[in-house]
Amino acid sequence: MKVELRNLTKIFPSRNKKSGEEVVAVNDFTFTIPDGKLVGLLGPSGCGKSTTLYMISGLQKPSSGQIFFGEEDVTELSPENRGVGLVFQNYALYPHLTVKQNILFPLQNLKGADKLTKDEMLEKAEYAAKLVQIDELMDRKPSELSGGQQQRVAIARALVKMPRVLLLDEPLSNLDARLRLQTREEIRRIQKETGITTVFVTHDQEEAMSISDMIVVMKLGVLQQIGKPQDIYDDPTNLFVAKFLGTPPINVFSGRVEGGKLYIGEDAVLDVPAIEDKNVTVGVRPEGFIPDENGAFTCLLSNIEVMGRDMSIVCKNEASLNPIVRAIVNSDIKVDYSKVNVKFALKPHKVFIFDAETEERIYF
Amino acid sequence: MVDSKQQWKAWLYLSPAVVLLLIFTVWPIYNTIKMSLLEGFTTMGSVNGVQYQFGFGNFTRVLQYPGFITCLKNTVLLCVLTVPISTFLALLIAVCLNAIRPLQRLLQTIFFLPYVTNSIAIGMVFAAMFNMIMGGGARPDSVGIINNVLEALGLNYINWLNYGSSYWANIAVMVVYIVWNALPFKILILLGGLQSVNKQYYDAAKVDGTSKVRTFTRITVPLLSPMIAYVVITGFIGGFKEYSSIVGIFGESMGPVGNPYSLDTMVGFIYRAIGNQEGTASAAALILFAIIFVVTMINLAVSKKNTHY
Secondary structure (H helix, E strand, O other), X not given: OOEEEEEEEEEEOOOOOOOOXXXXXXXXXXXXXXXXXXXXXXOOXXXXXXXXXXXXXXXXXXXXEEEEEOOEEOOOOOHHHOOEEEEOOOOOOOOOOOHHHHHHHHHHOOOHHHXXXXXXXXXXXXXXXXXXXXXXXXXXXXXXXXXXXHHHHHHHHHHOOOOOEEEEEOOOXXXXXHHHHHHHHHHHHHHHHHOOEEEEEEOOHHHHHHHOOEEEEEEOOEEEEEEOHHHHHHOOOEHHHHHHOOOXXXXXXXXXXXXXXXXXXXXXXEEOOOOOOEEEEXXXXXXXXXXXXXXXXXXXXXXXXXXXXXXXXXXXXXXXXXXXXXXXXXXXXXXXXXXXXXXXXXXXXXXXXXXXXXXXXXXX | OOOHHHXXXXXXXXXXXXXXXXXXXXXXXXXXXXXXXXXXOOHHHHHOXXXXXXOOHHHHHHHHOHHHHHHHHHHHHHHHHHHHXXXXXXXXXXXXXXXXXXXXXXHHXXXXXXXXXXXXXXXXXXXXXXXXXXXXXXXOOEOOHHHHXXXXXXXXXXXXXXXXXXXXXXXXXXXXXXXXXXXXXXXXHHHHHHHOOOHHHHHXXXXXXXXXXXXXXXXHHHHHHHHHHHHHHHHHXXXXXXXXXXXXXXXXXXXXXXXXXXXXXXXXXXXXXOOOOHHHHXXXXXXXXXXXXXXXXXXXXXXXXXXXX
16 A cells, blocks of 8 residues: 655644744655555654654644545544554553454454454464464463564554554664564565555664665654665765764765865865865765775774774774764775875765755765 | 671661551450450459450350341441442543543542541531431421432432431432542542553554443453452452441431431441440451451452453
């Protein structure tokens, strides 16, 4: 089911009546989530990603704008009539019911023509449980399960009615690092198997990049960029997106364009004939550095971290806006440790230039 | 664990409580048991040097005393009627209070007021509401505010608690009064429980299309079950000690004019035995204790099955 948001806006009234300032949690969102895709809403806390998710679920009403599932306008529909499955951040499994009863719960709510027989319900519950691989645990209480197992039960409960759209709020934030890795693969697999359009919220860019077909980057209620993870990484529209995506993070320098050349400090690192003279902010991905004796960009060598396949050259540069500059290079490359300075050539497609004032991307 | 060398310190800090408990709880209990086992014991006689025989006569006397069965029947009847009614009403009011936003604080305070009001005073007000003032004519001069309401609804007035009133009318008045009196504490506990229930359970239920009734029976009640068990158990314990509420409505005669002691309770029985037959009073107190103990054990066993912590 395709999900379409049109000019979606959510304004929360101010808590403090005196100041009367409203909070715009979600500001004029328009985007389409294609059918059968896994989409990550990504942004730092307070960017409105959970609010967007809850508006899609129907638990929160938009202040203005519309939501479409396929061609159907669901803006005014209550949650139960939208056909959504929602997995809460802390799972919200009913503690007094067993796993089986939890999964059966949504089915038992069906009325009238949709009403199922007991056998049909059990069959569906067992299918959902098998899908998330918890069919062995059906008679346990949630308190007897690990975090990862609870997560699966919550997904099974959300899936059992075969919703049109599956929504997950920070699905991995309550899991430890190892389980997180495993569970995100699991979510990807379940989504592929069922083909249900899935939207999940996360503040972890790695999580979003690794499993999403498409990510939506948000900041302070404003949409920043939508696209395939790799496309956004390779082609960020502004400094925020460039900084938010990628581990280790992008190296940021203050620089300037003068006479068709890009300067970082006093080093003319690239030819940019199309850009007029101005002050800019330069982002260079860690993998965009090539150690080169004749390279244009000089840094003060700090230390080298070897990670087997790759190594990090950690250095300092006066123009850097981060405390350190980190270059990741193939460990085959020999670096002379004894030198004070290290020289790099830059890969042009790993270098992004942003307006120093607006932080918008300047293409070259 | 406290280091064994440090244990005297733990005892030192506990000592004020232990000393008070020994004086005001353990010693009286010991004495109650002792008095109950001395045939026909009275304090007066004991002071005058009378020696009493050991035996179970006090217990048999209590059980054979005709008034005792009335007391037991009234006590059990009031318990069985008021505890479920007050628990159900308190649950309903707590859920409603929890659902509203404006005026919640104000209403919460209003519902709690009976708890901090003297129960005898409330009893007198209730008595006045049900009371009839007789005149010379066939119809009383005043039938009381409750009967006024009944008549406004097209019903006949009822003699609730005056001379010649029926036992069940008296019980009805007591049930209304006791339930009203018991509500605040129960509402407080249940509302506290409701407010600590994670809102996401309700969001989850909403997304799943759970009806209001089903949400209440399948989510709210089970999640509140520890609090419900608590108010039911304490309700029964309090109910078996019912006394002052009856004094509040009917005075120390424990019944309407012309039919004294018809609403007598266990504690009423014990109080009247104090002062002339302490042996009997002690035996009755121990019997009451045994009843409360058994009922509480049954309550705990039932709630264990149905409570989800």
